[in-house]
Amino acid sequence: MKKRFVFGLLGMTALAGVVFAVEGQWQALPEKAPEPADNPTTEAKVALGKMLYFDTRFSSTGTVSCFSCHNVMEGGDDHRPTSIGVHGQVGGRNAPTVWNSAFLSAQFWDGRAPSLEEQAKGPPTNPIEMGMANLDATIARIQAIPGYKPYFTAAFGQGDTVTMDNAAKAIAAYERTLITPDSAYDRYVKGDKKAMTEQQVRGMDTFAKTGCTACHSGPTFNGSANLPMGQGFFMKFPIFPGSVYETQYKLTEDLGRHTVTQQDADKHLWRVPTLRNLTYTAPYFHNGAVQSLDEAIRVMAKTQLNKELTKNEVQDIVAFLGALDGPFPQQTMPRLPPTPGDLLTAN
Amino acid sequence: MKKRFVFGLLGMTALAGVVFAVEGQWQALPEKAPEPADNPTTEAKVALGKMLYFDTRFSSTGTVSCFSCHNVMEGGDDHRPTSIGVHGQVGGRNAPTVWNSAFLSAQFWDGRAPSLEEQAKGPPTNPIEMGMANLDATIARIQAIPGYKPYFTAAFGQGDTVTMDNAAKAIAAYERTLITPDSAYDRYVKGDKKAMTEQQVRGMDTFAKTGCTACHSGPTFNGSANLPMGQGFFMKFPIFPGSVYETQYKLTEDLGRHTVTQQDADKHLWRVPTLRNLTYTAPYFHNGAVQSLDEAIRVMAKTQLNKELTKNEVQDIVAFLGALDGPFPQQTMPRLPPTPGDLLTAN
Numbered sequence: 001m002k003k004r005f006v007f008g009l010l011g012m013t014a015l016a017g018v019v020f021a022v023e024g025q026w027q028a029l030p031e032k033a034p035e036p037a038d039n040p041t042t043e044a045k046v047a048l049g050k051m052l053y054f055d056t057r058f059s060s061t062g063t064v065s066c067f068s069c070h071n072v073m074e075g076g077d078d079h080r081p082t083s084i085g086v087h088g089q090v091g092g093r094n095a096p097t098v099w100n101s102a103f104l105s106a107q108f109w110d111g112r113a114p115s116l117e118e119q120a121k122g123p124p125t126n127p128i129e130m131g132m133a134n135l136d137a138t139i140a141r142i143q144a145i146p147g148y149k150p151y152f153t154a155a156f157g158q159g160d161t162v163t164m165d166n167a168a169k170a171i172a173a174y175e176r177t178l179i180t181p182d183s184a185y186d187r188y189v190k191g192d193k194k195a196m197t198e199q200q201v202r203g204m205d206t207f208a209k210t211g212c213t214a215c216h217s218g219p220t221f222n223g224s225a226n227l228p229m230g231q232g233f234f235m236k237f238p239i240f241p242g243s244v245y246e247t248q249y250k251l252t253e254d255l256g257r258h259t260v261t262q263q264d265a266d267k268h269l270w271r272v273p274t275l276r277n278l279t280y281t282a283p284y285f286h287n288g289a290v291q292s293l294d295e296a297i298r299v300m301a302k303t304q305l306n307k308e309l310t311k312n313e314v315q316d317i318v319a320f321l322g323a324l325d326g327p328f329p330q331q332t333m334p335r336l337p338p339t340p341g342d343l344l345t346a347n
Numbered sequence: 348m349k350k351r352f353v354f355g356l357l358g359m360t361a362l363a364g365v366v367f368a369v370e371g372q373w374q375a376l377p378e379k380a381p382e383p384a385d386n387p388t389t390e391a392k393v394a395l396g397k398m399l400y401f402d403t404r405f406s407s408t409g410t411v412s413c414f415s416c417h418n419v420m421e422g423g424d425d426h427r428p429t430s431i432g433v434h435g436q437v438g439g440r441n442a443p444t445v446w447n448s449a450f451l452s453a454q455f456w457d458g459r460a461p462s463l464e465e466q467a468k469g470p471p472t473n474p475i476e477m478g479m480a481n482l483d484a485t486i487a488r489i490q491a492i493p494g495y496k497p498y499f500t501a502a503f504g505q506g507d508t509v510t511m512d513n514a515a516k517a518i519a520a521y522e523r524t525l526i527t528p529d530s531a532y533d534r535y536v537k538g539d540k541k542a543m544t545e546q547q548v549r550g551m552d553t554f555a556k557t558g559c560t561a562c563h564s565g566p567t568f569n570g571s572a573n574l575p576m577g578q579g580f581f582m583k584f585p586i587f588p589g590s591v592y593e594t595q596y597k598l599t600e601d602l603g604r605h606t607v608t609q610q611d612a613d614k615h616l617w618r619v620p621t622l623r624n625l626t627y628t629a630p631y632f633h634n635g636a637v638q639s640l641d642e643a644i645r646v647m648a649k650t651q652l653n654k655e656l657t658k659n660e661v662q663d664i665v666a667f668l669g670a671l672d673g674p675f676p677q678q679t680m681p682r683l684p685p686t687p688g689d690l691l692t693a694n
Binding site for chain 2: 056061063071075088284292331333336339340343344345
C-alpha cells in the first residue's frame, strides 16, 4: 500500500506560517520533465505518442481520443464541467489538464494511477470514455493499422512491439513534452523581476500569506515537489464544512479518493491539483461546478482556510495565477497512418 | 436555378472513347487553390480559420469541431461509414474528405452548397452534427470568447467583424490551404516519368481505357475542372441497375441530390467525388458501405460502366490511385483562446 500524505489542519497552519514563508519557497518549473528509468523520453517515442494521442480509432466508436478531453491546443482539458465520451455519455468528473501532468506524482483526481503510463491505460476501457471492451481489444485496433508498425519499431525495436504497454509508454513520453516552464512567474523566480506586474507580485504575497501555499506549493503548485512518483499529495475538500459553497456547488457529492480505497479516512480527499494555466481550464474543481477563477479562489479560501478574502485580495491572486499561464510550446500536427476500411464499421 | 451537368450514357461513352483518351487529359493539381473574389486567401484568415476549424466550442455540447469529422491529420474524413455528431447521434452519409475540397465546384455529397463558405455554415446547425439552434447562437459562442476578437480584427478589420459570415470565410480560407498538389501522379504528369511505378502507369492506362475518366477527370478526378464554382458535376449511381452490389451495399436507399431538389430527375444523382487520397478515406461511397478500394473499383466498373474487371486490372487501378495520395503539408497546431467558464455549462 502506498502511504498517504495528508496533513492535518494544525500541520497545515504550521507549514503555511513557517516553512513556506521563507524566500526559497518559490520554485520555477524545470525545463524538462522527470522520466522513469524504464521509459526514457526519446524522439521516436514522442513522435509515436503524439500520433496515438490524437488517434480516435482505439475508442469503440472511433470518435474519442486523448485529445478529445485533453485539448493541447488550449488548456489541456475540454472546457466542460465534466467530459463526454462515446455515445454522448457524460462523465462524473472535470477533465484535469494534461499540461505539466508530467510533474504530478499521481494521476487522476483521486490519484489512482501512479504514473502517466498507467493513466494512459485508463480511459480506453472506461465505458463512458472510450468504451473499449478491454486493453487487448484496444491494442488490436492499433495492430490492425499496418502504418503504425514502423513507428513502434523505431521507438521500441523489432519484434512484437505493438503492445498496450508500449503504446502507453509512447503516450506518456509525448505528455512529458507538454510542459510550460517559461511563464512570467518562472522568469520572475529565476531573477527577471520585471516579468511579473506589481499586482501579480502583490497577489503572490497574498497567496502565500493567506495560506494557499500550504497545499499549492512547489514548481507545479500541487504540493508534491518532493514526493516520489506514485505517491500522491491528497487533501480533504472541504476542510471546513458547512459553508454556503458546499451546497451551492455540491462539493461533497463525490467521495473522492474514497471511491478508490473504500477507506473512511479517504472520504472527500482529492489530489491537490496544479494551479498552472488556470486561465485556460475553467470551469473549476473536480465537478467543474465553479465557473470563474475569482469564485474558485473565494471557495478555496473559505472551505480550506476558513477565510473570507477582500475583493482586492481576490483580484490580486487572480492576477498572480495569471502569471502561471503558458507559454505553450508550438507543436506540429502528427500524420496518422491510413485505416483499413473495416476497422470502424462494426460500431 | 443552377444548371445541372449530367451526361447521358451515350455522351459518357463518347467522352470516354474520344475526348479523354487524348494525351492532354492528365492534369496536375494547381499549386494553389482558386479563391473567390470576395474572399481572397490571406495569412490572417488562414490562421483564424485553422483555430475555428479545431474549435469544438461552437457545437452544442462543446465536443464536435470541423476536425472531428474531417481529420486533417489523416484522410480529411473520420474513418467511419457515417459520422457521429453531438449526443452520439449517427449521421446518414460518409464524411467527404476536406483535402482538395477547395477545387470542387460544389460541396456535400448532394452538392447543396455552392462554396466552402456556404458549406461551413451547414454542420453547426445540423441537429445530428453540431446541434446549435441557429447560426446566431453559433457565432454567439465565438463572440463570448474574448481572445478571438484580435484574430477577427487582423483578418477582417476593426468593428463588429466577429460574424458568422466572416467565421465561414476564415474556415474556407484555411481549407484552401488543405491541398495535395505534389503526389506521384502530379510529378509524373509534370514530366518526372520515374515518379510512378510501372504498375501505376499500367493502372493509369487501364483506368482511362475502362472509362473511369468519363466522370473522374480533371486534376481532382471529379470531372469539374472547367465548371464554375457553385455548379456541381453530378452523376447517377448506379447507372446500370440490378447488380448484386446494389442490394449488398444498399446503394439506392439514399435518393442523393433528390433530397435537395425534390425533382425526379435527381433521384440517385451524386456529386462525383475526388479520387485523390483514397488510400486514406476508407470506407467508401456516400453510405460508407464498401470497405476496400479494390471492391470499390469493382462496384464502380459494374454499376457505372457495366464492366467486370480482371483481378490484375483491379490491382493496377488500385496502384494507380495510390499515386494520387498526398503528400500532406506539415501543419502547426493552432492555439485556441481561453474559454469563459460558463460557456459550456448549460449543455
